[in-house]
Amino acid sequence: MAVFAMPSLGADMESGKLVEWMVKPGDAVKRGDVVAVVETQKGAIEIECFEEGMVESLEAELGETLAVGAPLATIRGKGEAPAEAAPPPPKEEKPEPEAKPEPAPGPAAKAPPPAKAPPPAPPKPPAHVPGEAPPASPAARALAAERGIDLSGITGTGPGGAIVLADVEAPSGAAPAAAKAEAPPKAKPGLDLDQMRVAIANAMARSKREIPHYYLTQTVDLQKATDWLAARNADRPPEERVLMGALFVKASALAAAKVPEMNGQYGADGFEPSKGVHAGVAVALRGGGLIAPAIHDAEGITLEDLMAAMKDLVARARTGRLRSSEMTDGTITVSSMGETGAEAMTAVIYPPQVSIVAFGAPVERPWIVDGKIAPRAVVTVTLSADHRVSDGRRGAKFLAEIDRLLQEPEAL
């Protein structure tokens, strides 16, 4: 038996409030399955399972605020003798999170990163096969039964179109999906911006207290990348366009793979380099707040897939839910000012990571090209790195690599 406990979802998370179960006793679970939703200072987060087996019992009540490490559920491992033979869970009752990455097996307590970033969430819940009960969370089912609501008439907004509690809680009589479209929520559900500010304050104060930062800046000629991207996007519909931000993330991830001192986490035993580059993408929330969920193995996916993953992350950061592994697995963060704003940004490392690379807004400047002054698009790239792990020379190599990669955008 394994105890599935409240995970730590950030440097300073102490507790979380259990708001929804996505499984029930008897359900089969595997690594990466979303088993519960927990409200934290950074909003509602989908908690993934790191065990494989069957849910033996749920140990926590909905609405409970639980400390990190508190038991949430007991999971019977594969091959372990059951207390009694439990019937296999009916297929349709299992909530189906969106296509999950297949995590590689490994003994580590923490799930190893999946081989690929998850594909973007489908823009609309998948069409439901008539005659089959739609996927729904147990809490949603319970409430629907209590109110005599037919689940097949509800459009799910959960992972993979699963019906979640909020879908059932919509005013009776009104079609939840329609009601939602007319009156979209003002802010991310379950998000308290004051609480998020506290979380950011704690994490950043800890970073500045514990991490001896050093900073390096390089101005990179961005004209080739700008021209290449404009030409690439010109004859493509909006759905297939790629943003400069995706080039920045890809170049940073490839550079981090070459300079391992930038890529990993600093734990109790010192620096642990990471094999894959799990690039945290800083997403600014309107009204204040910042969240940096990670794209797993960003160095190995195509630019198009990376763009899709970024779109998905931003959408879920704004309106939906992020997953626990996205909150905790980051090994480097990439922060981009976007198209307008300040020319340069010096960022604070997000612990336990050891580096953050910040791109200012690209600007046009006089530049020397082949011995002559010419107007060029340039971007200022600033690395903040942990001096416990690396020195300036390594940091400079990392920035030089980003520069080199951005001169060959077609190879990204």
Added chain:
Amino acid sequence: MTDAEIRKAFIEELTKVAPDIAPSDVGPDDHLQDDLEIDSMDFLNLVEALHKRLGVNVPETDYPQIATLNLAAKYLAARLG
């Protein structure tokens, strides 16, 4: 489509892309990125949504022409015309 219908569609798609913005927050001359803090990803999602809903493919070079509600209403009317 009438001007009012185009504006309604634009605001609906904008507030879907950015659900934390209420329709009443969108002033006719508010700059989407500078005033409403729409980022480049949100903006692309809006362009995508307009393409789907209205069938108007706004090329990147025309992005400045849909930077505010007033500008977008004029631009989209011409493209739909």
